[in-house]
Amino acid sequence: MNHPLFPCGYCHETNVASHCYFTEDQYGTTYRVVFHESCGAFSLFPRPDEQALQKAYDDSYYGSSEKKFTFPLVERVIEWFREGRARKLAKWLNEGDRVLDLGCGNGHFLKALLKRKPIRAHGIELAGKAAARAAQIPGIILKTTKLQINDFPEKSIKAVCMFHVYEHLPEPLETLEIIDHILQEEGILMISFPNADSIQSRLFKGRWLHLDPPRHLSLVKPSAFKKMMREKGYRLLNESYASMEQNPYGMIQSILNLICPKRDLLFESLKGNKAYRESYPAWKLTLQRLFFIVSFPLFGLTNLTAAILKRGATVEFIFIRTTKAARICL
Numbered sequence: 299m300n301h302p303l304f305p306c307g308y309c310h311e312t313n314v315a316s317h318c319y320f321t322e323d324q325y326g327t328t329y330r331v332v333f334h335e336s337c338g339a340f341s342l343f344p345r346p347d348e349q350a351l352q353k354a355y356d357d358s359y360y361g362s363s364e365k366k367f368t369f370p371l372v373e374r375v376i377e378w379f380r381e382g383r384a385r386k387l388a389k390w391l392n393e394g395d396r397v398l399d400l401g402c403g404n405g406h407f408l409k410a411l412l413k414r415k416p417i418r419a420h421g422i423e424l425a426g427k428a429a430a431r432a433a434q435i436p437g438i439i440l441k442t443t444k445l446q447i448n449d450f451p452e453k454s455i456k457a458v459c460m461f462h463v464y465e466h467l468p469e470p471l472e473t474l475e476i477i478d479h480i481l482q483e484e485g486i487l488m489i490s491f492p493n494a495d496s497i498q499s500r501l502f503k504g505r506w507l508h509l510d511p512p513r514h515l516s517l518v519k520p521s522a523f524k525k526m527m528r529e530k531g532y533r534l535l536n537e538s539y540a541s542m543e544q545n546p547y548g549m550i551q552s553i554l555n556l557i558c559p560k561r562d563l564l565f566e567s568l569k570g571n572k573a574y575r576e577s578y579p580a581w582k583l584t585l586q587r588l589f590f591i592v593s594f595p596l597f598g599l600t601n602l603t604a605a606i607l608k609r610g611a612t613v614e615f616i617f618i619r620t621t622k623a624a625r626i627c628l
């Protein structure tokens with residue numbers, strides 16, 4: 299029997315991807331998750347249309363207040379991890395270096411970097427409340443349209459960061475080409491995205507938190523991404539599958555997604571999305587919060603085990619762009 303093949307939402311080849319499972323977004327729309335063997339990417343089919351994406355990216359995506367999360371403790375923990383990332387990247391930077399944070403959100407990562415090094419901080423974030431907040435941070439040069447080849451001179455950027463942005467891009471490979479064009483030789487690419495090869499992805503399939511339909515258009519396997527970057531002439535400096543910020547929560551919310559028909563309810567309530575949780579009984583939400591608190595230590599431990607096996611729910615890579623001479627030898 300011939301199985302139908304679908305277009306790949308990552309490399310855009312047609313009739314190449316095979317059906318894996320279905321997933322449903324918060325608004326009740328169902329998508330197929332399809333996998334393309336040769337590029338190693340999962341993607342949504344059909345591709346979410348403009349209207350669906352606009353709805354999913356309305357202001358509730360970043361929370362209704364100044365911060366993404368309404369709970370001060372959650373926001374504090376996130377800040378602690380953000381400072382850690384800034385510390386890691388700052389080691390590679392010198393005074394006056396240009397750094398681009400692609401999908402910079404409210405600009406807090408660039409702010410954390412600026413605290414450490416007097417860099418030229420460029421942020422790109424599509425217009426909205428988050429971009430408006432970023433624009434108010436002194437020292438950030440903000441652009442609110444998508445990255446284009448002429449935005450920066452060739453080899454002018456010392457470091458590009460993309461934290462949980464790559465999977466949102468409609469043209470991820472094109473964006474990487476632009477990054478390759480603007481990065482200096484020995485420039486740094488720091489990137490994180492959900493791990494499509496993780497235990498969570500395999501266990502929860504369409505109910506996995508980090509699948510996040512319709513916003514995540516494609517998820518490439520870390521092994522396929524590394525191979526592609528190696529072929530482009532990049533050397534891997536560091537990889538981590540152990541994010542305590544993303545992974546244990548991914549497990550907790552995915553388990554809740556199996557039990558509760560309303561997807562990502564606890565996550566949305568932590569962000570202060572009141573409209574989404576409105577019709578859900580308050581006592582059930584309290585139970586979900588209790589489950590979060592009680593089970594976190596356990597899933598913190600299982601996360602560390604998964605990370606050793608490179609099966610943690612998310613991955614963070616740091617690559618260095620090798621020099622022209624080194625590329626020829628590769």
Ligand SMILES: [Zn+2]
Pocket residue numbers: 306307308309310311334336337338339
């Ligand atoms: Zn593909």
